[in-house]
Amino acid sequence: MRLNSRAGKTQACLLNLEAMNFLAGTWLGEWLAGLGRITLLAREAIASALTFKFSRRDVLYQIYFIGIKSQSVVLVTGAFTGMVLAAQTYFQFHKVKMDTATLAVVSVSMCSELGPVLTALMVAGRVGAAIAAEIGTMRVTEQIDALRTLATHPVDYLVVPRLIASNIALPLLTIESMCVGIAASYFVGVYLLGIEPTYAWWNMLKYSHDSDVLIGLVKSVFYGGIIALIGCYKGLSCGVGAQGVGRATTEAVVYSSITILICNFFLTMVLEQLCVILGI
Amino acid sequence: MIEVRHLKKSFGAQLILDDISFRIENSESVAIIGRSGGGKSVLLKHIIGLLQPDAGDVLVDDENIVAMNERQLLRVRRKFGMVFQGAALFDSMTVAENVAFGLRRHEHLTEAEIAKRVAATLDMVDLPGTENKNPAELSGGMRKRVGLARAIIYEPQIVLYDEPTTGLDPIVSDSIDKLIIRVRDHLNVTSIVVTHDMRSARRVGNRVMLLHEKKIYANGTPEEIFTSHDAVVRQFVDGVADAKETII
Numbered sequence: 391m392r393l394n395s396r397a398g399k400t401q402a403c404l405l406n407l408e409a410m411n412f413l414a415g416t417w418l419g420e421w422l423a424g425l426g427r428i429t430l431l432a433r434e435a436i437a438s439a440l441t442f443k444f445s446r447r448d449v450l451y452q453i454y455f456i457g458i459k460s461q462s463v464v465l466v467t468g469a470f471t472g473m474v475l476a477a478q479t480y481f482q483f484h485k486v487k488m489d490t491a492t493l494a495v496v497s498v499s500m501c502s503e504l505g506p507v508l509t510a511l512m513v514a515g516r517v518g519a520a521i522a523a524e525i526g527t528m529r530v531t532e533q534i535d536a537l538r539t540l541a542t543h544p545v546d547y548l549v550v551p552r553l554i555a556s557n558i559a560l561p562l563l564t565i566e567s568m569c570v571g572i573a574a575s576y577f578v579g580v581y582l583l584g585i586e587p588t589y590a591w592w593n594m595l596k597y598s599h600d601s602d603v604l605i606g607l608v609k610s611v612f613y614g615g616i617i618a619l620i621g622c623y624k625g626l627s628c629g630v631g632a633q634g635v636g637r638a639t640t641e642a643v644v645y646s647s648i649t650i651l652i653c654n655f656f657l658t659m660v661l662e663q664l665c666v667i668l669g670i
Numbered sequence: 671m672i673e674v675r676h677l678k679k680s681f682g683a684q685l686i687l688d689d690i691s692f693r694i695e696n697s698e699s700v701a702i703i704g705r706s707g708g709g710k711s712v713l714l715k716h717i718i719g720l721l722q723p724d725a726g727d728v729l730v731d732d733e734n735i736v737a738m739n740e741r742q743l744l745r746v747r748r749k750f751g752m753v754f755q756g757a758a759l760f761d762s763m764t765v766a767e768n769v770a771f772g773l774r775r776h777e778h779l780t781e782a783e784i785a786k787r788v789a790a791t792l793d794m795v796d797l798p799g800t801e802n803k804n805p806a807e808l809s810g811g812m813r814k815r816v817g818l819a820r821a822i823i824y825e826p827q828i829v830l831y832d833e834p835t836t837g838l839d840p841i842v843s844d845s846i847d848k849l850i851i852r853v854r855d856h857l858n859v860t861s862i863v864v865t866h867d868m869r870s871a872r873r874v875g876n877r878v879m880l881l882h883e884k885k886i887y888a889n890g891t892p893e894e895i896f897t898s899h900d901a902v903v904r905q906f907v908d909g910v911a912d913a914k915e916t917i918i
Contacts, residue, residue, distance in 0.1 A: 528760075535720050536758035539830075540772045540820070541747040543740060 428623050435549045435619070443543075444550040452555030456517050457562060463512045464563045465570055471504050472496055472571030476578045480585065490589035494597035496575040501602040502609075505568040507654050510613035513560060514646035518621040521552055522642035525625025526635040534626070544626065553618040560614030561607050568606065601665040609657050613650050620646045671696055672717060672828065672860070677726035679712060686712050688884040690726070694877075696827070699854050699861040701875030701892075703868070703906065708881050710864040711755065711832050717862065718750050718830060719743040730828075748776065751821030751859075755833040757813035759805040765792070765816050766801035772824045791819045794856075795849060811842035815849065822853055829853065831863040835870045843870060850874045868907055872896060880906060 438444070480492045525548055528534050534544050572594075579585040621642045628638035677690040686709040694700050704710045715721040716728055719735045727734050735746055759768050769788045773779060779787070785801075792798055795815040805813060814834060821829055831850060835843035847870050854861045854874070863874050871878055871892070878895040880888040880903060888895055888903050896907055904910075 531761075532754050532756060532758040533760055535715070536752070536754060536760070536820075538720060538740075538743075539718055539747060539750060539752040540775065541744045542771075542775050543744060 424623075427627070428619060431545070431549065431623050431626070432615075432619050434545045435553050435622075438543070438546050439550050439554060443546045444554065445547075448547070448551035449554050452551045453559050455520075456513065456552075456555050457559035460513050460516055460559070460563060461566075463516055464509050464567050467508050467512050468500075468505065468567030468570040469574040471508055471567075472500055472573070472575040473578045475499060475504070475571070476575035477583065480579060480583045489583075489585050490593050491597075492579050492583075492585055493572070493575060493590045493594040496579075497572050497594045497598040498602050500568045500571040500575075501598060502605045503654070503658070505571060506564045506606045506609040506613060507650065509564045509567045510560065510610065510617065510650045511647055513556075513563065513613075514617045514650060515643055517556070518617045518642045518646045519639045521618065521621030522624040522628070523635055523639045525622060526628035526638040529626060529628055530630060530635060548626075549618070549622045552622060553615060556614035556618035557611055558614075560610040560617070564606055564610035568603070599670075601670045604670060605658070605661045605665065608661060609654065612653060612657060616649050616653065617646050620649065671729075671731055672862075673727075673729040674713075674717070675727040675729070677713075677716060677728065678724045679709070679716065679721065680724055685884055687716075687723075690881075690886055692879060692886055692889060694860060694862065696860055697858055699863070699874060699876045701863045701865060701871035701878045702881060703866060703871045703878060703895075704881035705906070706866060709884060710866075710881055713881065714752075714830050714832055714862065714864050718747060718752055748824070749827045750830060751824075751826040751828070752830040753814065753817045753821050753832065753834055755836060757805075757810075757817040759813055759816055759820070761805050763805075764801065765797075765803050765805070765808070768805065768816055769819045769823055771820060776824065787823060788819075791823045792816075794822075794852070795819045796845070809842075811838050811846065814838070814846060818849060818853065822857060822859075825857060826859065828860040828862070829857075831861065831865075833865055834863065835865060835867045843867065846870075847873045868896075868909070882906070 475496050476492055479495045480489060483489055483492055483495075525534070528537075528548075534548075537544055537547055576587075576590075579590060580587045624638040624642040624645070628634045672694040674693075675691050677687055678685075679687040690713065702710050702713065712721060716723055717730075719728070719738065723736060727736050729735070730746055730749065733746060735743060738746065759765075760771065763771070766785070766788050769791055770784050773784050773787060788801060789798070792800060795818050797812060797815050797819070800808070800812070800816075805816070808816065818829075818831075818834075834846050834850065838846065850861060850863065851874055853859065861874065863871070865871050875892055878888075878890065878892050879886050880895065882888075882902055888898065888900065890898075895903060898904060898907070
């Protein structure tokens, strides 16, 4: 019986090895290997963060870089998204005499979907690229090796402060984007399109729930992690020379953006169900 | 004590190091010479655990570092200081911040104590008063001195030098050689200098090893190496190009 079980395990191992050999060198194999490496990096970074080996000064600087320096892009994106959403919703709702529901639609969309996703995409473009370029340049100029020779783990020094800062800054930027988007939509709806403000405001409060804001904030924490981890991973694994850094930067933005959009669907499905189960 | 046993390393299909074995005693000063692209820097990076060999062992004070993971290696690396070929200074930091990096990370000192140690170390490498400069403002020789200051500030037992005089003019090269000797004698450190500068190898090494065709081809005192009649050693020491490679 034991022999049979051992033979079965050996056969399973051989099948796994064959499957790995089959995937080796293929696009899918490379993709799976990359996914595995990012998962290991995430595990290492989370384990390191929990031991508080990071420098608070570095985290504060990264919060400044990711949060404060992203103000302009987040404000402009949030405001104009809210404005165009208000205008487009009004044009459709006006046909069925539902003008005063405009702000409610904008509010729910900005809180649970557009606020977190657009903020994350804008930050991925600005911060993800900067992280990959900075760490990639450090790698090609042997600065990462220098860190290691100075008995400093690159994950502790480079990844953890960026991951923590990104997880703190993204929710704050998302709240800002939600507020600015709703305020801008109110301005467009009430002052440009002539919606009756009292009913519009009342409808907005009636149809927007705590769960919408909560879902948006939970999503933004995930997106913060995605941006920091993919940016750091691409920087740490970048190829040689200027071309390697350029490619790492581009891939960091593209992969972060795609991952955010894919995760958004699954997070929406899971978090909505979770809110129903928990009665939030 | 550093011991390398039957070390092998390939990058893809290209074999770089093949069955390398040697031992370096404490306070010894060893120059590793060899042709450009011959694997000298790769060998140096194995000694500090920056690269993992395909086969073989690297022992530092009788601990096999090949079997260690990155976190375990951090403890062993505190015994080392390394000066990189391109200095590898952190370009987002000033000279003082670069030099103080190891102290800030691993020793609990006040800012005043750190500033004092930084000033003393910069003085030792003949760069007093450069604390607030950025690496971009420094010349090649100055960058290497700052790299050396960063490597020795926490008084390591072993200092590794990767091509310390490459790309420098003869006068600056001479000053770097003197600096390596000064650090060796003042701090009583084990020095391993990778170089293809024969003059430098002769001056800084108590022992010289020639890496040739992926193996340690010759290993002896500077006198033995530089007076050798072996054709390969002679060709390298005299800097004579292979007839096949000479462009007419």
